[in-house]
Amino acid sequence: MKSYFYLAALFSLFIIMSACSTKEDTTHPSEEPAEEYTPGNSQEIQKDIQVFASSATASENQPGEGIENTLDGDFNTLYHSLWDQSLFPEVPVEIDIIFSGETTHIDYMLYHPRKDGGVNGFMLEAELWIKKQGEEDFEKLEDLVFANDANTKRILFPDGFEEPAAIRLIATKGHNDFISVSQFEFFKIAEPMQGYDVFFTDLSFSELEENTDRQQLEKIENSFIRNLALALYDGVYPTERTGHYQTYPDPSLEAAKNKTNRMGSYDNMTGIYAEAGEDLVVFVDNLVTDLTLRVVDHSQGYGGADYFLNPGPNRITPSSSGLVYLIYPCDTPHQTRVNIATGTINGYFDLAHHTNDDWEELINNADYDFFDIKGEKSHLTFTTTELRQHVEDATRLVEIYDSIVLLQQELMGLYKYDRVPGGRLYYRTNIAEGVYMHATGNATEYAPSTLQWIANHKLLRGEHIWGPAHETGHIHQTRPGLMWIGLTEVTVNIYSQHVQTAFGNPSRLQTENIEGYNNHYEKAFNEIIEAGIPHGAHEDVFCKLVPFWQLQLYFAGAQGYTDFYKDVHEHIRQNPDPPTDGLCQLEFVKTVCDVAQKDMSEFFQAWGFLTPIDQDVNDYGTRRLTVTQEQIDEVLDYIASQNYPAPDTDVHFITDDTVDNHR
Numbered sequence: 001m002k003s004y005f006y007l008a009a010l011f012s013l014f015i016i017m018s019a020c021s022t023k024e025d026t027t028h029p030s031e032e033p034a035e036e037y038t039p040g041n042s043q044e045i046q047k048d049i050q051v052f053a054s055s056a057t058a059s060e061n062q063p064g065e066g067i068e069n070t071l072d073g074d075f076n077t078l079y080h081s082l083w084d085q086s087l088f089p090e091v092p093v094e095i096d097i098i099f100s101g102e103t104t105h106i107d108y109m110l111y112h113p114r115k116d117g118g119v120n121g122f123m124l125e126a127e128l129w130i131k132k133q134g135e136e137d138f139e140k141l142e143d144l145v146f147a148n149d150a151n152t153k154r155i156l157f158p159d160g161f162e163e164p165a166a167i168r169l170i171a172t173k174g175h176n177d178f179i180s181v182s183q184f185e186f187f188k189i190a191e192p193m194q195g196y197d198v199f200f201t202d203l204s205f206s207e208l209e210e211n212t213d214r215q216q217l218e219k220i221e222n223s224f225i226r227n228l229a230l231a232l233y234d235g236v237y238p239t240e241r242t243g244h245y246q247t248y249p250d251p252s253l254e255a256a257k258n259k260t261n262r263m264g265s266y267d268n269m270t271g272i273y274a275e276a277g278e279d280l281v282v283f284v285d286n287l288v289t290d291l292t293l294r295v296v297d298h299s300q301g302y303g304g305a306d307y308f309l310n311p312g313p314n315r316i317t318p319s320s321s322g323l324v325y326l327i328y329p330c331d332t333p334h335q336t337r338v339n340i341a342t343g344t345i346n347g348y349f350d351l352a353h354h355t356n357d358d359w360e361e362l363i364n365n366a367d368y369d370f371f372d373i374k375g376e377k378s379h380l381t382f383t384t385t386e387l388r389q390h391v392e393d394a395t396r397l398v399e400i401y402d403s404i405v406l407l408q409q410e411l412m413g414l415y416k417y418d419r420v421p422g423g424r425l426y427y428r429t430n431i432a433e434g435v436y437m438h439a440t441g442n443a444t445e446y447a448p449s450t451l452q453w454i455a456n457h458k459l460l461r462g463e464h465i466w467g468p469a470h471e472t473g474h475i476h477q478t479r480p481g482l483m484w485i486g487l488t489e490v491t492v493n494i495y496s497q498h499v500q501t502a503f504g505n506p507s508r509l510q511t512e513n514i515e516g517y518n519n520h521y522e523k524a525f526n527e528i529i530e531a532g533i534p535h536g537a538h539e540d541v542f543c544k545l546v547p548f549w550q551l552q553l554y555f556a557g558a559q560g561y562t563d564f565y566k567d568v569h570e571h572i573r574q575n576p577d578p579p580t581d582g583l584c585q586l587e588f589v590k591t592v593c594d595v596a597q598k599d600m601s602e603f604f605q606a607w608g609f610l611t612p613i614d615q616d617v618n619d620y621g622t623r624r625l626t627v628t629q630e631q632i633d634e635v636l637d638y639i640a641s642q643n644y645p646a647p648d649t650d651v652h653f654i655t656d657d658t659v660d661n662h663r
Contacts (some may be wrong), residue, residue, distance in 0.1 A: 002294075005427065014203065016085050016639055019187065020024055020041045021472040034230060034234050034236055035229060035234075035236060036231075036236060037228075037231035038231075039228070039341060040222070040223030040224035040226060040227040042096050042224060042227070042281050042315060042342060043222045043279070044222050044223055044280050045279075045315040046191060046193050046221075046315075047314070049187065049188040049190060050062040050126045050185060051099075051103045051105075051106060051186045051188060052071075052186070053097045053103075053186065054073055054098050054100045055068075055071075055097075055098045056068065056070060056071055056098060056184075057095070057098075058079065058095045058472075059079075059094040059095075060081055060082050060087075060092070060093060061081060062082055062083050062644050063081040065180075068122070068551060069181075070181045070183055070184045071317060071318035072183075073075075074121075075115050075183055075184070075304070075305050076115075076184050078116070078180055078182060079181040079182075080177075080178065080179070081121065081174070081178050081180070081564070081601070083180065092172045093170075093171040093172055093174075093179040094168065094171075095168065095170075095171065096166055097167045097168075098165070098336055099165060102369075104162070104163060105160055105161065105162055106157060106161040107156070107188050107189040108154055108157060108186075108189070109154075109155045109157075109306075110152050110155075110183070110184065110185040110186075110188070110442075111151070111152065111153040111155060111184060111344070111417050112182040112184070112185070112186070112305075113149070113150045113153070113179065113180070113182060113412060115182050115301075115302070116301060116303055117179075117302045117440040117442070118152075118441070119148075119175050119441045120174075120176045120180060121147055121174050121176070121178035121179050121181075122146070122148050122149065122150070122172075122174060122180070123169075123179055123181070123221030124146055124148055124173040124174075124175060125143070125145055125146070125171070125172045125173035126146075126171045126172060127140060127143055127168075127170040127172065128143075128144055128167070129141065129167070129168035129169075129170070130157075130167055130168070131160075131164075131165045131166045131167075131168070132163045132164065133163040133164070134163075134165075136471075138168050140458040141157075141557025143180055145168075146654075147250050147252055147253065147329070148175055148252045148256070149256050149265070150265070150303060150442070151292060151306070151329065152294075152306030152308070160300060162171065162309065162525075172654075180630075182303075190314070193312065195229070196225050196313075197312065199225075199229055202285045203227060203284060203286060204338055204339045205339055205341075205367070206232070206237075206283065206337075206607065207232065207314070212229075213641070214230070215462055217230050217293070229339055232384055238345060239273070240272075240347060241335070241339055241340050241341060241345070242337065242338070242339045242340075243338060243445070244335045244336070245268040245291075245336055245338050246268070246327045246328065246333065246334065247288070247330035247332065247334045247335075248268075248328065248422045248423045249329070249330070249421070250329045250503045251264070251421065251423050251442065254421045254423075255421075256420065258573060258578075259416055259478045259479055259572065260475060260478060260479070261439070261442065261443070261476075262442040263421045263422075263423040263475070264379050264423055264424055264425060264426025264443060265296075265325075265327055265379070265423070265442065266296070266325040266327075266372075266426065267334055267379060268325055268327065269323070269348050269374060269379070270323075270324045270326060270340055270348075272320060272324040272340045272343040272344065272345060273322070273323055273343060273344040273367065274295050274323075274343045274464060275318070275344070276318055276319060276320050276342075277317060277319075277419070278318070278342070278343075279291065279315055279316070279317055280295075280315070280317070280318060280324070280340065280342055280343055281313065281314070281339070281340075281342045282309055282337060282340050283312065283313055283338070283341065284309045284311050284312065284314060284338050284339075285336045285337040285338070286334075286336065287310075287311055287328075288332060289328070289329065289330040289332075290329075291309045291327070291328050291336065292326070292328075293306070293309055294324070294326075295318045295319075295322045296317075296323050296324075296325060296368070297321055298322060298381060299369065299370075299430070299433075300320075301430070302442070302443055304317050304325075306327075322637060323372065329427055342369055344368075346366050346367055346371065347362045347366055348362070348373065349362055349371075349394055350376060351374060351376060351396075351402075351417070352373045354375075354394075356393060358418075359395075359571045363394075364388070368384065369383060369384055369385070370382070370383055370384060370429065371383075371384045371387055371392070374398075374424075375399070375401055375424065377401075377402040377405035377406055377424055378401035378402050378404070378405055378424050378425050378427060379424040379425070379426050379427065379428070380428070381426075381428040381429065382446075382451055382455060383431065385448075386429070386448050386451035386452070386455060387451070387455060390451050391455050391456070391457075391458060392456040392598070392610055393457050397457040400457055401427060401468065403499075403501075403503075404469050404472050404499050405425045407498060407499050408476050408498065408499065410477065411428065411494075411495065411565050411569075412476060412480045412565070412566065412569045413563070413565070413567065413570045415487075416570075417566070417570050419573075423471060424533045425444070426442065426443040427445075427446070428444075429445070429447070430442055430446065430448070431579075433617055434490065435447045435451065435457075437467050437468075438471065439471045442475075444472060444475065445471075446468075446473035450467065453467070454467060457589035462503075463498060463500075463505060464501055465503055465505065466496050466508065469496040469499035469500060471494060472496075473493065473494070473496050474488075476495055476574050477495075478569050478573065480577055480584050481575075481577065481578075481584060481587065482494075482569070482588070483579040484581040484584035485509050486536050486581075486617040486619045487538075487618050487619070487626060488620055489541040489543050489619075490541045491545075491548055491550075493542070494545070494549060495539070497549050497552075499559060501557050507654075507656040508520070508542075509521055509542065509546060509549060509655070509656065510655055510657055520543060520546060523542075524543035524544075528546075528607060528608055529545060529608075531608065532608070533608055533611070534611040534612070534613035534627070535547070535609070535611070535620060536608070536615075536617060536625045537613055545564075547607040547609075547652070550651060550652065551564065551565075552564065552593065553654050553655070553656065553659050554659075554662055557659040558649075558654070558659050558662040558663045559663075561596065564596060567595045568591055568592065569611045572591065573630060581625050582619075582626045582628075583631070585609055585625075586610075586627060587633070589609050589610065589639075590638060590639065592604075593644055594642070598641075598644050598645065598646065598647055598648075599644040600643060601639050601640075601646075602646065602649070603653070605653060610627075610632045611627075612627055612628055612641075613626065613627050614626045649662045
């Protein structure tokens with residue numbers, strides 16, 4: 001078999017060389033080696049041919065977010081089904097995409113989910129139907145199942161779709177029971193380019209075969225491949241254009257298993273900046289799954305335009321400018337080599353390969369307004385100007401962000417239970433007006449003005465670590481078992497308190513002065529315990545945090561049970577989610593008792609977890625928190641039946657300063 005491929009390669013080389021030798025030489029080969037790489041004519045690289053639909057209809061849409069937005073070429077516009085689901089509670093969304101008679105062939109279509117950081121409406125299941133020109137009825141092709149994420153999905157027509165009249169998608173399942181779409185696109189696959197791969201060691205065209213003769217390369221007819229090959233031969237091809245890029249597990253699937261938000265999707269940064277309307281030529285080695293190239297204009301937000309890549313040469317024309325990332329989602333570990341032969345080198349800093357000396361050169365040579373920094377656990381995309389101004393030690397800065405992620409994932413038991421996500425937690429600058437710090441479904445975001453604190457390692461490791469630790473906590477919050485209604489800005493601070501104190505900083509609950517009180521503990525003791533109100537009825541997020549942090553102080557600090565929250569998180573991950581917020585609260589009470597093997601009923605009664613409540617709670621949306629006396633009695637009966645010993649101390653009065661008194 002090997003000899004067959006060897007002979008085939010020699011035959012291809014013979015054909016190319018024969019064609020070159022019998023044709024008048026118009027390549028004007030240079031007699032001297034090139035001093036720098038200059039790409040040839042990108043138009044000589046084949047590209048998939050985009051075809052366009054003429055119109056579309058949908059069975060429903062939210063006013064202002066019609067189906068026409070999916071065909072306008074603008075990834076910032078959106079189709080969205082009706083927000084008021086009561087109008088069509090059981091009807092799937094039916095989308096028809098219409099083609100004129102001028103479209104003769106389609107090989108695949110792309111479904112671009114919304115790219116604005118939102119998650120509502122990710123299409124999860126759909127039926128695919130097609131109708132050819134001249135036919136009356138649609139024919140069902142297949143049932144589609146999509147990952148619950150913002151990555152572009154490619155729908156292949158393996159035998160080609162000839163003479164298309166319409167494509168019908170019947171969306172039967174979407175995230176949060178909505179359907180949304182950024183864009184639909186349709187393509188005909190280009191004719192493959194053959195023969196040129198014999199000069200290179202693989203399909204990435206990034207390394208020449210041994211004993212390649214320069215005169216052979218000078219006679220390559222295709223100017224783009226000729227210039228690339230000669231630059232490699234002469235040793236002037238920029239190494240920053242090539243790299244090995246690995247697969248990462250789908251962050252949405254990992255988030256679902258861990259009951260958290262998603263890690264980032266941009267672990268495979270390339271350091272290449274693409275310009276809108278200018279051809280991007282990319283050579284790709286063999287693949288084990290779909291590889292997507294995403295161009296992200298960070299000035300416009302998290303999302304970007306996606307382009308599927310095939311093994312060998314690819315030419316795409318980005319619709320927007322921005323940094324280039326490669327998305328290669330797969331549970332099977334694999335690396336592929338990719339060579340991005342056009343675009344501007346912006347560079348990126350990689351903790352595993354660069355030093356602070358490299359940092360100065362990299363950041364000073366960066367042309368784009370944003371710059372990528374790659375750690376072991378974290379990925380930062382911050383504004384270049386602020387990075388130049390505020391970074392004093394890039395290595396130490398990235399190590400601190402890695403530590404924030406590591407400390408929180410250890411506290412959650414992700415290491416103990418072999419659940420560590422494969423990707424990195426994503427930190428990025430958001431230049432939109434009104435932004436300070438916040439978390440989205442797959443990133444944490446910061447205004448440029450905050451980089452004076454969070455891009456300076458000395459300031460970051462002190463009191464300013466709270467901000468990134470808090471936003472990181474929003475990604476890690478385990479839901480709904482540790483994030484029922486009213487706790488979005490409460491239990492997140494279990495993680496930020498843990499990081500803050502692990503870095504040697506004083507506890508915010510212990511030291512922060514509050515009007516009328518010495519600290520948060522004193523306020524919480526007076527306004528919840530002494531007042532005898534339900535925990536969920538109090539509005540101060542730090543007062544509501546106190547009992548959650550006291551559990552860590554008592555079990556991990558005073559009793560030496562350092563795995564307490566690790567085991568609580570795992571218990572929540574392993575067990576079904578209670579159907580209501582009130583039952584989540586009561587299930588947490590039982591979980592703590594079961595995990596710790598302690599009767600903590602007195603603790604939870606003092607803090608109002610076992611006090612009846614029935615009221616609306618506003619927590620980024622309003623839901624009703626209901627806990628009845630009957631439900632409370634059932635929990636107390638359950639705890640009593642376990643015969644757990646009670647703590648020999650009043651745990652509900654422990655503070656950071658009194659841990660030793662409770663040992």
